Amino acid sequence: MDAILKIENVSKSYTGHKALNDVSLEVPRGAVYGLLGPNGAGKTTLIRVITRITLADSGRVLLDGKPLTAKDVFHIGYMPEERGLYKNMRVGEQAIFFARLKGLGGKEAEQRLRGWFERLNISDWWERKVEDLSKGMAQKVQFIATVVHEPKLLIFDEPFSGFDPINANLLKEEILALRDRGATVIFSTHNMASVEEICDHITLINKAQNILSGSVDEIRRAAGGNNFEVLYRATDEEFIAALGGMAVPISESRGMVGGFVQSRIHIPKDEDVKLVIAALNESCGLRSLNEVIPSMNDIFIRAVNGSI
Template identity: 50%
Template sequence: MEIITCKDITKKFGNYTALNSVSLSIPKGEIFGLLGPNGAGKTTLIRIINQISLPDSGELLFDGRPVKLSDVEQIGYLPEERGLYKKMKVGEQAIYLAKLKGMTTAQATKELKEWFVKFGIQGWWDKKVEEFSKGMAQKIQFITTVMHKPKLLILDEPFSGFDPVNVNLIRKEILALKEAGTTIILSTHNMESVEELCDSIALINKSNLVVTGKVDDIRRQYGNNHVEVIYRGLEPISLALAPVELVSDGDYKGNRRAVLDVKPGATSAQILGELIKGNDIVSYQELIPRMNDIFIKLVTNN
């Protein structure tokens, strides 16, 4: 089941096409990475999902049916460029934003108090944002994004501006929200967090969708089907009848490391069965490319 389905969404600004017939689905309960270089059209797509702007053509489904205006109450959006009213007290401001998402003052107050306790910032309620550092303000922003318990969270670079301790705190909260069933769209340039957090991704480049799917599938798809074998000894690897071609072999941190190109259709059992006969194997693993490499490859090829 998908929470968001985009069908052939096109958006133009004058002569400039910001999104060109983009189709993708975001499965419920997943963390979905929305990737792409700067200016690719990510923000435009996020704004269309948020109903900030309307697509020129194409269809947007929310929860399997065409979007309604009230769906925005089911969405929490943390934009990349974000801020708060400087002169307004934190508590008042958070309640105001919650009311705009359809909560009552009582609900919002209760929910906020819990979050303030969770983040250990109870003393901030009556402070003005102008007294805060950027990181402190970011915490408030995160809370105001999630406090109305949205079904869909859109986080644009959620970790920027945080120190490592707080990055960890936010990461924990994101995973907890996922556990609780929230679907999360994560837009980021940090490929490590994509590998770590995301189940699926979509990569957009120059207004077009380049690839979308499960992270593991994509990494395999863009891998060149190599395996890495670490083994003890001084001799080059003995391949015996293993269905592979040797790519490289050499010393590696006191052991030796060989990279092998797997022949089509061969299984790991077949390969290992042969290798184990003549080598003292320490580790064996598929070499799947880093998201970073896939990103660079896809973006520069286009």
């Protein structure tokens, strides 16, 4: 895997508690990478270690295979969870200031920013003062200020908090568009819906530890545990006979749906799913067979409760 960012055995303690305990993970280049975890799990601390706002007690952070330096951080686009803008400045002026600080020329900064303001429907805020903006409005400005210099690595801490569903969607689309243009995006969240929609990879952090890491598809499949939901017309005896030891019914999950029996079965990995389908099809009037893939929300809750 071509990793743009590698975190190796990072630990960080504050007086009296451990915020990160031997966390390792790899962020593939061009991915949208979700850092999940309950409140206080250590997501923000991990992000602050990556952005060098906090120093790790031990472990390394590698960018493109080399230890991350202060200079590298200046090219990262970072949006902190607690947004900060200068209150007395005008919106446009402020956005230009941040863009120039990130290395853009004055003219180019303004040109790009005007484009972004148009895209996010906030062109008429250009001359307004930041103190007059609502929280969501200020967040849009901050988002633009974070991405305007098109960094190859973007880090957002809770980017969707404070947004209504319409603006959250707008933001999701922009994040995906940035990914498509070649950026790698890391963001922390506990909004699981957004994870399913836009993340390619995730790491789940709980109690300062990395408890689950990988591509979203694989994790969900793995969490599903090769369970399948089947709809058929047959008696229990016929059904068990048809399965013939290839699969085990999960008894408590029986029900009726539109005249069909709905049942869950477990097919061990070494069995061929096709054979099961063939057998059920022949003797049980099989209507459908679907792999049960849990939602990220289920996985999150199960993982945090320690049942994965």
